[in-house]
Amino acid sequence: MTHEAKVRHQPKAIAYHELKTVPKVRLYVERPEEKQWFVHVGHVTDRGRWKTAPHAHPEYGQLIFVRNGRGVMNLEGRSVPFDGPCALLLPTECVHGLDYEHDADRWVVTIEVSYLTQVNSKLDEFVGLWASPQVITLADSDDRGMEVHLLIQRLKEEAESDAVGHIIGTEARLTMLLLALLREARLEEPTSESGTRNDIRVVERFRKLIDEHFRENLPLQDYVSMMAVSLVQLRAACSSAAEQSPTKLIHSRIITEAKRNLIFGDMSVEQIAFGLGFSDAAYFTRFFRREVGQSPSNFRTNAKSSS
Template sequence: MTNSASAKHPPRARAGSQLTTVPKVRLYVDQPEEKQWFVHVGHVTERGRWRTEPHAHPEYGQLIFVRNGRGVMNLEGRNVPFEGPCALLLPTECVHGLDYEYDADRWVVTIEVSYLAQVNARMPEFIALWAAPRAITLADSDGTGIDVYNLIHSLAQEVESDMVGHVTGTEALLTLLLLKLLREMDLDETGRESGSRHDVRVVERYRKLIDEHFRENLPLQDYASKMAISLVQLRAACASAAEQSPTKMIHARIITEAKRNLIFGDMSVEQIAFGLGFADAAYFTRFFRREVGQAPSQFRAAARQQPQKMGQSR
């Protein structure tokens, strides 16, 4: 069974749906639908093996604490072995599947996306922590696994409490939990941006706009105008905080979506090209080959061999 707790939060508008071949799932919450929440904590206690097919959570970020046991995470088509104690960080829209070995003990902390953005805004390092999916090994630090377990257990108690200050308490415990995980990582591993706090926030806003508009082939000036900054300021912030040009960041997002469609979907290369805003499938193939080093069809064939090796990766 799954023991869980969740904290209430005012509802937010749901983003418009987008073309995708990856299943987008909402988190199951064992509470009446009308109750709103911003943090959910679940303890999975089922015995035996547990496997989920690749999917994404469009409205949530997720932190999975594997207290003991091991398995393999299918992360954007790539197999990533893990063994407890460890923490798996899965940002919003990250495509992932999980294959736990028998009797893995795990806690799942799910955070509503707008609230996660508020927490991340406290520190640029938090933004960097959630910038990419990652597995954080805790076994090398004495007592760290116990500390993380205690924080998550306290968080579960706080989010189901109706006591005064329960929202503030939840936020404090969640912040401490993320800070604990951040400190367990090499700062270089988090991909922490070297730019100023202002540049980091500019790049974060830019990334969100890219997610909304990368299929539309918008000029860079349109992005800058939406952010009420100049194109020079946008380029400077991206160079400082992301060490990439604004154009390269758009290209990277297109390639990520193309890879997802090639790995997890059954659309033809031409259909994928059109879905990503390319008027010419041949140009899409040249673009993909330039960025990835393989033609889309070659990438699909190679990537789809990976899941067959999942059982051999442990």
């Protein structure tokens, strides 16, 4: 039985606004008195240990360059160590917390989501770079860390400049920074140049629609109609670019949100089920167990005991 057969819209009687869910953080650069921005670069120079609780940025992608120092990132409930020089790539909605050891030198590049989408459209591999959060290690060569540091400094200068053409200049410097990180990330090369590039675009559009509608229990055909492609085309693109079926991609997004709420929120399993469009909490539990290998309650207990 598919997920679509059992999901219904959540009952309005449940007061979700009173329950703890994944924190959504408005960034410090969002000040009415500041001029409109699309890229912000900050240099964090706090001394001593520095820690943030898990949170998400729904309207921004973020790149954190750790020039030196080390720490641990709480990434969607997993502990991911990092050691500078390295770059932490955090896509929009990615739930993360950061625990830096003493005196870590770090630069934070924040990119508004619509602008990030525009930059990503310049190169299909950029889409893959931001497809999931990751740590890009730059420690193999001192030159690599110095190169990224210099690119970020130049990006900051251009983003804060009022010189003629500074918007074009900012985009150019951001593109060069992402290109340097892309080459260090060593993503797998596509095997079919033209076909894979088109498949990447199709899957990226599909993922965006899933993000917008995964709570609504839309049948797969509705996604196909919105994208103006055939079901055969969508399945082929997902198989080529994501190595998953369209239904699996939808289920993965539902599971990701369920895990976030189980780890970072205080809603009951039943409330999480209703919030994700399930009318039957028991079916949600079976669905979760099938996808994850354990019940929602056990997952919550194990995740919190290991954090």
